[in-house]
Amino acid sequence: MKNVIRALRSERGWSQAVLADRLGVSRQSVNAIETGKYDPSLPLAFAIARIFEKSIEEIFDDETEAQLAAE
């Protein structure tokens, strides 16, 4: 799932390790989510949204909805 976590993190000058610490996850997890290799669970997605003070929809791009709309 595409997302804007890398951009939001860069805006705040946070490294992946800093964001990982704030979320209580490994740096590897943050990297996997940022690169779209791993889709976070709903609780983790909410935690990410809370940290960046955004809604989940503002951070994650719902490709499924776009695909359904195209069909």
Added chain:
Amino acid sequence: MTQQTFKSAKRRYMRVFWPLMAIYTVIVLAGSFGLNQLDPEPKWLQATLAVACALPVIGSLLVMLRYVSETDEYTRMIHLKGFAWGGVVTTSVIFLVGFLQLFHVVEMIEVFWFGPLFFFAYGVATFLSGGRDCL
């Protein structure tokens, strides 16, 4: 979700895993050295040492399971993939070797070696799944 989930799980894992490995090394080395000094080797002592050697390994497996249940979701997924691959590879080799033995193609192979095979397969699978920094 609590803060420091990954770090605290890793800390708890390391705090128990390395002492267990140290105990295992000491028991294996001291046990085999001690038994060589005795002639004949008493059966009860052999059995006690065998169980004592296996216990830290069993303990480390349980600690790994605790780590997997306490860590973050991505790390958990990576390690569960590793466990699954470890299980699949080990079970496949057990069946293959078992049938080869049953049909008298190969001689008896020590059951002991399937343990290290599991850990090897688990390690390789975890590494390839991108988990080299998850532990």
